[in-house]
Amino acid sequence: MAPELTDQPFSYGLTARILVVDDEPRLLNTLASLLRDRGYEVTEAHGGEKACALADTQHFDLALLDLRMPDVDGFDVMAHLTNVQPDCGVIVVSGESSFSAVSRALRRGALDYIRKPFDPEELLATVEGVIGKQSLLKAHENVQMRLEKSEALHRYIVNSSPDIVFMLDDDGHFCFVNSKVESLLGYQPSELCGRHFRHILDDRDVTRGSYALKGPNITADNPRTLEVRLKTRGSRRATRHFEITAFPVDPQTWPHTGATQGGGSGKLARYYGTARDVTERKEAEAFINFQAYHDLLTRLPNRALFKDRLELAITHARRSGQKLAVMFLDLDRFKVINDTLGHAMGDRLLQAVTHRLEKCIRKGDTLSRFGGDEFTLLLPSIHNHEDARQIAKKLINSLRAPFQLGDHEVFVGVSIGIAIHPEAGENMDQLIQNADIAMYHVKAKGKDGYRFYSDSMNINTANRLNLERDLRLALERDELRVFYQPQVCSTTNRVVGLEALVRWQHPERGLLYPRDFLPLAEETKLIGLLSERVLDQACQDVGRWIRSGHPDLRLAVNLSPIQVEHPRFVETLMQRVEAHNFPAGNLEIEITENVIMNDLEQISQKLRELASKGVRIAIDDFGTGYSSLNYLHRLPIHTLKVDQSFVKAIRSGEDGACIVNAIVAMAHGLKLEIVAEGVETDEQLEYLRGLGCHQVQGFFYGPARPAADICKSLGQTPARAASF
Numbered sequence: 208m209a210p211e212l213t214d215q216p217f218s219y220g221l222t223a224r225i226l227v228v229d230d231e232p233r234l235l236n237t238l239a240s241l242l243r244d245r246g247y248e249v250t251e252a253h254g255g256e257k258a259c260a261l262a263d264t265q266h267f268d269l270a271l272l273d274l275r276m277p278d279v280d281g282f283d284v285m286a287h288l289t290n291v292q293p294d295c296g297v298i299v300v301s302g303e304s305s306f307s308a309v310s311r312a313l314r315r316g317a318l319d320y321i322r323k324p325f326d327p328e329e330l331l332a333t334v335e336g337v338i339g340k341q342s343l344l345k346a347h348e349n350v351q352m353r354l355e356k357s358e359a360l361h362r363y364i365v366n367s368s369p370d371i372v373f374m375l376d377d378d379g380h381f382c383f384v385n386s387k388v389e390s391l392l393g394y395q396p397s398e399l400c401g402r403h404f405r406h407i408l409d410d411r412d413v414t415r416g417s418y419a420l421k422g423p424n425i426t427a428d429n430p431r432t433l434e435v436r437l438k439t440r441g442s443r444r445a446t447r448h449f450e451i452t453a454f455p456v457d458p459q460t461w462p463h464t465g466a467t468q469g470g471g472s473g474k475l476a477r478y479y480g481t482a483r484d485v486t487e488r489k490e491a492e493a494f495i496n497f498q499a500y501h502d503l504l505t506r507l508p509n510r511a512l513f514k515d516r517l518e519l520a521i522t523h524a525r526r527s528g529q530k531l532a533v534m535f536l537d538l539d540r541f542k543v544i545n546d547t548l549g550h551a552m553g554d555r556l557l558q559a560v561t562h563r564l565e566k567c568i569r570k571g572d573t574l575s576r577f578g579g580d581e582f583t584l585l586l587p588s589i590h591n592h593e594d595a596r597q598i599a600k601k602l603i604n605s606l607r608a609p610f611q612l613g614d615h616e617v618f619v620g621v622s623i624g625i626a627i628h629p630e631a632g633e634n635m636d637q638l639i640q641n642a643d644i645a646m647y648h649v650k651a652k653g654k655d656g657y658r659f660y661s662d663s664m665n666i667n668t669a670n671r672l673n674l675e676r677d678l679r680l681a682l683e684r685d686e687l688r689v690f691y692q693p694q695v696c697s698t699t700n701r702v703v704g705l706e707a708l709v710r711w712q713h714p715e716r717g718l719l720y721p722r723d724f725l726p727l728a729e730e731t732k733l734i735g736l737l738s739e740r741v742l743d744q745a746c747q748d749v750g751r752w753i754r755s756g757h758p759d760l761r762l763a764v765n766l767s768p769i770q771v772e773h774p775r776f777v778e779t780l781m782q783r784v785e786a787h788n789f790p791a792g793n794l795e796i797e798i799t800e801n802v803i804m805n806d807l808e809q810i811s812q813k814l815r816e817l818a819s820k821g822v823r824i825a826i827d828d829f830g831t832g833y834s835s836l837n838y839l840h841r842l843p844i845h846t847l848k849v850d851q852s853f854v855k856a857i858r859s860g861e862d863g864a865c866i867v868n869a870i871v872a873m874a875h876g877l878k879l880e881i882v883a884e885g886v887e888t889d890e891q892l893e894y895l896r897g898l899g900c901h902q903v904q905g906f907f908y909g910p911a912r913p914a915a916d917i918c919k920s921l922g923q924t925p926a927r928a929a930s931f
């Protein structure tokens with residue numbers, strides 16, 4: 208027995224404290240002596256009033272109570288004791304023998320009844336019996352209380368666990384689940400009990416999750432751990448990530464069956480464990496992972512992920528014998544917009560561009576942001592070049608419409624280089640590099656277009672470095688030459704103009720053509736210096752011829768987009784022209800439509816400035832670029848140069864020639880001069896004459912030649928190439 212377990216210590220056996228109440232002093236005394244002799248701690252109360260007063264101040268385990276007393280009777284004392292000391296047992300010792308009095312006393316809570324006069328032994332036996340019962344009851348209450356406390360403590364600990372705590376039977380039905388399941392997933396523990404845990408597994412994890420407990424080797428030392436997604440309750444259909452650890456239940460230590468929260472299969476609990484919510488960790492991991500492989504601004508795959516996918520696609524293409532395409536996309540005019548409107552607008556533009564580009568591709572394609580305004584696109588399975596061409600056109604067209612950035616309407620274009628596997632590269636690096644090289648060729652040709660990589664574009668890195676070094680030396684050593692190709696009046700056969708075309712007299716490789724070194728000059732920005740040299744030389748040569756009797760002779764010079772886009776373009780050009788005293792009215796600059804459209808506003812301003820100084824403007828390769836006719840009458844344009852490809856088409860019949868017809872008719876309508884390029888045959892010349900195209904240029908009259916040759920021929924009639 209453990210009396211300290213009670214709130215008010217109970218006096219067991221001989222140490223029990225007994226209150227004896229009677230209005231007869233003699234009887235009171237006898238009773239008290241009898242009990243004291245047995246070792247009880249006895250307090251005497253002479254009458255009911257005294258008894259109530261004692262009960263207010265002292266604790267008793269038992270009261271021996273006379274019923275019939277004046278003023279405050281036994282029933283009143285019982286009522287008072289019930290109030291102030293409900294644990295105190297009562298034995299009625301009374302002369303009252305009526306059934307109703309006895310029954311009333313017992314109903315009011317008396318534990319026994321002894322009739323006066325009493326037999327001392329019987330009385331002591333009754334007292335002992337009642338005290339024994341009392342202490343048993345008390346002990347039971349204590350045990351009960353301890354159990355309840357212990358149960359509450361364990362329940363508190365289990366329910367306060369940050370994890371879901373569960374027990375499952377052999378089939379995987381819940382036997383128990385703590386209330387954490389409600390705050391984490393929204394289920395009531397009672398609704399889960401008896402249900403299979405599959406019920407809360409996310410559909411994607413049902414198979415893996417269901418088999419997780421099937422393994423034979425789950426032991427206390429080798430618990431089963433797995434990560435699964437669990438469904439939350441309700442219509443949100445959200446899932447959260449959990450790390451589950453399941454241990455086997457030892458039937459020796461937990462031999463109980465069934466559910467502890469209602470329902471249940473009645474089977475033995477087989478597993479117990481915890482499910483820890485790791486959603487935040489998983490989301491953080493997913494974010495870190497996303498960040499490592501994606502560009503956060505556009506949310507596109509980054510360079511690393513692109514390379515990874517390309518590597519896989521190449522392996523697959525090799526196995527299946529299929530082709531794949533890599534495109535390198537570089538935005539035109541992005542830098543200007545970014546510098547003018549600020550980086551925030553630049554970022555918005557990149558997002559909007561991404562959005563449009565994404566709409567042009569299929570699910571299996573990979574569009575990535577390679578850096579800055581560069582994107583790469585992988586088309587993992589194409590049939591032929593035509594497939595890639597269609598996509599490239601789609602991408603270019605998708606960016607044609609203006610972008611609205613706040614109050615600003617801006618235009619961007621895109622230059623696309625395409626490398627097809629396996630022709631344009633066997634491995635990942637080659638393909639990306641070659642697509643990049645092809646893209647540079649688009650840029651050099653006036654941007655906003657696409658080109659397929661071809662071997663002629665490639666100069667490997669070592670060659671590239673050598674070539675760059677050689678080109679710098681060429682500028683120092685004055686190895687660049689300016690050749691001139693005549694522009695001839697088709698009716699008089701007289702030379703009306705000369706197009707300056709650069710050549711490089713390489714000390715080892717001989718005469719090099721622009722295609723061999725201009726892309727590199729553009730890339731390395733040597734184009735500026737190179738163009739200055741060409742212009743200086745051409746102004747000197749042609750200026751001399753003008754002064755020596757050919758006052759109307761026109762000098763046509765090609766300009767690189769990089770030159771035109773330079774903020775000090777007009778100033779620099781005019782400085783050189785004036786330095787050579789070259790008449791501005793004899794100078795015609797050739798630019799492509801794409802250069803104009805790249806930055807219509809800026810370029811128009813520059814062209815107007817030049818035109819106001821007398822410089823003529825020619826649109827080179829007309830018909831191959833934007834072909835946005837709108838700018839023609841808004842800009843000070845003097846000449847349209849019909850591209851060679853249209854002139855070549857003349858020989859293939861009427862269909863091929865119809866573009867030339869249209870361009871010439873339009874030029875007449877707009878009162879523009881027209882020069883047909885690439886004229887090689889009589890047939891082409893006749894056709895053009897017939898159309899009223901009065902100026903022609905091409906091998907028919909001869910290729911571009913050095914100044915010395917031109918000098919000799921000037922004034923002569925170059926009827927055929929041989930005479931020029």
Ligand SMILES: Nc1nc2c(ncn2[C@@H]2O[C@H](COP(=O)(O)O[C@H]3[C@@H](O)[C@H](n4cnc5c(=O)[nH]c(N)nc54)O[C@@H]3COP(=O)(O)O)[C@@H](O)[C@H]2O)c(=O)[nH]1
Nearest residue numbers: 708709720721741765766767827885886887904905906907
């Ligand atoms: N920025 C600068 N660009 C320049 C300069 N010099 C040349 N270029 C650009 O290089 C392109 C190629 O020039 P080139 O190899 O000299 O070819 C020119 C002619 O040789 C060629 N042509 C002329 N007639 C015919 C012909 O009958 N058939 C035929 N197959 N080819 C012919 O065409 C080129 C001239 O074309 P265009 O410029 O369109 O008038 C050249 O296109 C320039 O863009 C330079 O100094 N700076």
